[in-house]
Amino acid sequence: MPDLLLELRSEEIPARMQRKAAGDLKKLVTDALVEAGLTYEGAREYWTPRRLTLDVRGLTARSADQREEIKGPSTKAPEQAVQGFLRKAGLSSVAEAQVVSDPKKGDFYLAVLSRPGRAAEEVIAAVMPGIIRNFPWPKSMRWGAASMPKGARFGGVDGKGSESLRWVRPLQSIVCVFGPEHDETQVIPFEIDGLVAGNVTYGHRFHAPEPITVRRFDDYVTSLEKAKVMLDAERRKDVILHDSRDLAFANGLELVEDEGLLEEVSGLVEWPHVLMGEFEQDYLEIPTEIIRLTIKTNQKCFVARLQGEERLSNRFILVSNIEAKDGGKEIIHGNGKVVRARLSDAKHFWTRDQGNLPDLQELEASAKTFALDLKKPLDQRMAKLDALNVTFHAKLGTQGQRVARIRSLAAKLAEMIHADAKLVDRAVVLAKADLRTEAVGEFPELQGLMGRRYAALQGEDASVAAAVEDHYKPQGPSDRVPDDKVSITVALADKLDTLTGFWAIDEKPTGSKDPYALRRAALGVVRILLECNVRLNLLPVLQAAMPGDAGAPTVSPMSVEGSEKAQALADNSYINETFPVVDPSARTVEDLLSFFHDRLKVYLRDQGARHDIIDAVLTPEADDLLMVARRAEALTAFITSEEGRNLLAGTKRAVQLLAAEEKKGTVVADGVSEELLKLDAEKALWSAIKAASGEATEAIAKEDFRSAMEALAKLRAPVDRFFEDVLVNDEDTAVRANRLALLKAIREATATVADFSKIAG
């Protein structure tokens, strides 16, 4: 079985696009081969900054012969219909068609087309140009003489204008060799815009600029390796990771690992060579996160910490693309200079953020609104944020108005959660202040974290400083959930304000689109409530938080500042409209509650809960999510016990019998008549039901779901005995009706805990 080797060599492909492009190449090529009737045993894609490579093994040499029949119209059909059939079948005259008789329809035409199988080479040559021309790059370009207008020629190349080949960067050569595993291979020389596929590639740009002739994948990889190109990105990552760890270790340090950076760096080099540089100790007074991000974002280098410590060292690890003649001295020297210059900028931001803003007198009104102390740097930044009228969202007002809303919601929540009201208020007014700091302007991902640093530096209470960072948490399913009550309160207020706001202006997530990360916000609320054991009835809270409900804020007339920072902060659209008309109706609130229910289901399922059990306990108006989760937990434990399984079976049987009767139109009485109870098993069941439902109801009222389940568990034996000893269909209709009422009583008793009919099994 022959193999296929394909390489598309280009100028440097952006690192972030390489992995997906190689995957797309594999899918497009193998799909096209299969579509053409070929099969293959396996295919694997590779990539470097300068090439996408595909290795397809065990291709069939030919596709099978194919026969196709196309039914035509009746032989009596009008000429037009016959012509249409001939065109469709690709025949030149009716003489080429067969005539077939059908007892019902009469004679009709039939075209029998037989397509002989095609050689794999032919298929490959036919499909490749289309795949390359229509390759799904996120951004592509034209280049060179082929982009001359049509009809013009330059350097022997015909211009193709806007139809010239597009690729992510200029495509330089194509390798396409095909052949059996142990025999001679051949080139499949398809052509695209003057580029002809061959068997020649090139190695490392600087170390091995000579051409390399390849025969198949094995010698291709070996030759590239000799020419200082490591084809497999996973191997490059591995080499970078291990060499970096080793180099750090040898210097008494520990690499700060970063998968995203590792992936990116592996896409910037064909021959990774790890080196270590350093910067002055003085820069270590800048917060760790700023140092790490400065070095990562701008220089694509790793940082290292002291072994066994959180503190960073003054070393950084860089990955070069060459084995330099001087062992890397010049490269280390050069990178060190740039890192120092960047850190010097970062230090500048860090220091300036701790200083006073100019024109403090202009911030007095804002300071008053938020009870800010203009002697403190972070307070000044919040006042500035408000004074600038920076837009949060065109329909939801400014950042200042948003903070005001969060503030009033947080005050209500603080009472319910029993958090310190003063600390909560202080945390809220400082929570967004760092959006005006230079450090966050430079690295937006540091929002919250920088605020916490600056809050601690100006002597805020530890819970306030923590809440400034933690009110953004948790950001997703694996992020940390805050545990301090002040943080919990501000985090809930922030998220609930966002959710009610976007619900009020009808900007809900749809399908895969969730630009404001509302699913993440709702999941955050769910996680906080459940993981911090917070009891909260959401309905009244959502109602109160819904903007436009009471005292809807109005947007003051536009005031604009020409600062570039203001622009960096928001989407630079200043609003000059009044607060929008919103829908404060109960339906919006209900709709949002059901969105929380969806997030809760997803969360509980991820925790391993059965969805039938969640459905059995989740009623549409349930707004205390913690209680829903507790109930589901208790029910799960119960249902998996033997008692529970049997009671479920008995209850289901009762429910089924009842359903059958109710379908027939039988009206089943609500009460059981004790006089009509004849058999012991009936009497025992009735007294058990009375006792159990009383106990269960009482336990539910105390939210003690375990005891409620235990009470129900006592029903198991009487229910089982009832179905063994008692025939519901008694000849006496009064007895029969009474027994049905008894079944109904089982259903009612279990319903105090959950809707058993929704539970599977």
Place this chain on the structure above:
Amino acid sequence: MTDLPDHMSPTRSFQGLILALHNYWADKGCAVLQPYDMEVGAGTFHPATTLRALGPKPWKAAYVQPSRRPSDGRYGENPNRLQHYYQYQVILKPNPSNLQELYLGSLKAIGLDPLLHDVRFVEDDWESPTLGAWGLGWECWCDGMEVSQFTYFQQVCGIECSPVAGELTYGLERLAMYVQGVDNVYELNFNGREGEEKISYGDVFLQAEQEYSRHNFEFADTAMLHRHFIDAEKECQALLAAGAPGASANQMLHKCVFPAYDQCIKASHVFNLLDARGVISVTERQSYILRVRTLAKACGEAFLLTDAGGINFGSEAA
């Protein structure tokens, strides 16, 4: 190159660096032009790039362009930031297929050996909202420092490029600081001499940086600048109308594109000055950019109706 005296070496003097690049690109067939005699924000604004990137006619040019970014002024106190600096600009149209190799050759010519220094092409797509232009390419890194911008123009003045031109822009001060091993731009050796004969970058430009920073941030008359912006905008439109085809009988060509484009450049620089003075709000900023882009587009379209813009290109070839 080898027989150059030390003081002419690109690693010893700022002017030596410029001369080495001139020699290199002259040898590759570029017309070595002089800087454009107007204030521009970048080498791309020179009509030898903006306008010549349009139309079908092949073109090769290299030049130094003094570039002014009024808001980058730091009163001479920042060792890396200048409101006036030099770009070395190369444009090759259509881009030759070995443009990357040519670029790397130019680095060797100024003393950067790619087996000693880590040269990398890192994704960086270029866009100029004021010129209605964009392209794909890279930042070229040398040992982690961005030393050049490498772009394949796809669109200029809102017009699709056919053919595509390759543009290389070298930040000369930064490159010189690197090859001279200097941390402060004002300490660059300008003329390559030592002792009494030495002229530094600071000798040439420090006072100017201080004065222009005052001008840009404090003294420039904003009312006058507003008027100049409007005048330049009007004049650009008027010149384009005056030279338009059909203005006189049998006139097929546009007759006044370069002068009109000068007014577009002027408007752009005045806008940058107003911006540095802090009198343009965020919303106004967008509208100024749009107004300059409208002028640039009109100039680009007019250029296509000229000889240099290739209106007769097909018939010449035939």
